[in-house]
Amino acid sequence: xxxxxxxxxxxxxxxxxxxxxxxxxxxxxxxxxxxxxxxxxxxxxxxxxxxxxxxxxxxxxxxxxxxxxxxxxxxxxxxxxxxxxxxxxxxxxxxxxxxxxxxxxxxxxxxxxxxxxxxxxxxxxxxxxxxxxxxxxxxxxxxxxxxxxxxxxxxxxxxxxxxxxxxxxxxxxxxxxxxxxxxxxxxxxxxxxxxxxxxxxxxxxxxxxxxxxxxxxxxxxxxxxxxxx
Numbered sequence: 314x315x316x317x318x319x320x321x322x323x324x325x326x327x328x329x330x331x332x333x334x335x336x337x338x339x340x341x342x343x344x345x346x347x348x349x350x351x352x353x354x355x356x357x358x359x360x361x362x363x364x365x366x367x368x369x370x371x372x373x374x375x376x377x378x379x380x381x382x383x384x385x386x387x388x389x390x391x392x393x394x395x396x397x398x399x400x401x402x403x404x405x406x407x408x409x410x411x412x413x414x415x416x417x418x419x420x421x422x423x424x425x426x427x428x429x430x431x432x433x434x435x436x437x438x439x440x441x442x443x444x445x446x447x448x449x450x451x452x453x454x455x456x457x458x459x460x461x462x463x464x465x466x467x468x469x470x471x472x473x474x475x476x477x478x479x480x481x482x483x484x485x486x487x488x489x490x491x492x493x494x495x496x497x498x499x500x501x502x503x504x505x506x507x508x509x510x511x512x513x514x515x516x517x518x519x520x521x522x523x524x525x526x527x528x529x530x531x532x533x534x535x536x537x538x539x540x541x542x
Contacts (some may be wrong), residue, residue, distance in 0.1 A: 315346035320353060326504045328497075330507035336372030337365050339418045343375075344392045348399070355404060358512070360504045363422065364410040364497065368436070375415030387538060393418055394452035394534050400425035401523055401530075404516040406507045410500035412493065414442055415486070416475075421453060423486045425458040427519070428503055431478045431487040432496050438481035443473040451533035459526045462487040 317340075321328040331337040331348045335477060374393065379386045387403045400407055400422075409426040413436045420440055423429045431438065440457060442449050449470050456469050465484035468474040481487050491499045520527075 315342075315349065317343045318346040320350050322353075322359060325357075325359055325508060326362060326501065327354040327357055328362045328364065329354070330483050331363070331365045331371060335369075336414075337369055337419070338375040338377075339371055339373060339393060340375040340378055341388075341389060343393060344396050347396055351399065351403060353429060358405065360405050360507050361403065361407045362410055362497075362500045362504060363407060363426065364500070365412050365419075367493070368413035369419075370409070370411045370415040371419030371422060372414065373419055373441075379422070379470065389454075390450055391538055393421070393538060394450070394530070397425040397452065398454060398527065398530050398534070399420055401527065402520060405512055406504070406510065406515065408500050408503055408507075410496050411487065412496055414438065415481075420486055421456060424456050428489075428507075430489045430491060430496060430500055430503065431481060431488045432493040433478055434493060436478055437473040437475040438478065438486050439473070439484075440469045440474060441473050443471070452530055453534045455529050455533050456524070463490055469529050469530075 317333045319330045319332060332334065333340065333343050338500055373388055378389050407426045408428045409423055411423060411429060411431045413432060413434065415423055415438045417440060420438055440453065454470055457466050461469060462485050469484065478487065478490050482490055
């Protein structure tokens with residue numbers, strides 16, 4: 314597997330670990346590696362755990378790419394949005410074990426998963442796009458609208474408010490909080506519990522529940538391909 318995302322498969326569980334520098338920047342190569350890892354997990358019929366390095370899931374899109382030209386930025390966002398859509402339709406459960414900060418695209422990874430576990434501590438989770446001068450893209454708006462509480466959606470998308478882990482759980486970015494040293498063990502326990510699910514029923518129900526969202530995201534992805542973002 315890629316050096317950017319390690320893949321560990323054991324006992325029906327595939328653990329994908331992002332490892333791209335100090336902030337786990339989401340670059341075109343990281344997205345490509347993520348897709349390869351999801352392909353392999355589907356072949357392995359594995360429940361997926363996505364995690365990062367101690368203290369961080371991801372700080373968002375690679376700013377070197379985002380500032381290298383408008384078309385490069387549009388292409389990276391489109392690839393990231395297509396990955397989010399893929400995560401939402403993955404035939405097996407996806408659990409994110411968030412080991413700390415999750416900013417911008419890092420937070421959207423949380424919003425694209427089936428179950429999200431965070432850790433207690435001085436970490437920031439949220440969508441900071443307007444803080445750094447970016448108008449929120451259509452896919453980001455629709456994904457946040459679907460997964461966050463109504464008040465938190467407004468605060469996150471329009472105000473760029475960042476949340477501590479407890480606030481992130483209240484907003485809808487996380488489902489569970491644990492001490493950092495218990496993160497991966499908790500994710501493994503959730504994955505073991507999810508093995509009891511009928512996977513065909515899981516996949517079909519997921520697609521039925523998310524049908525309207527997926528149709529909206531398809532339209533949003535096309536809108537976001539138009540310059541400027």
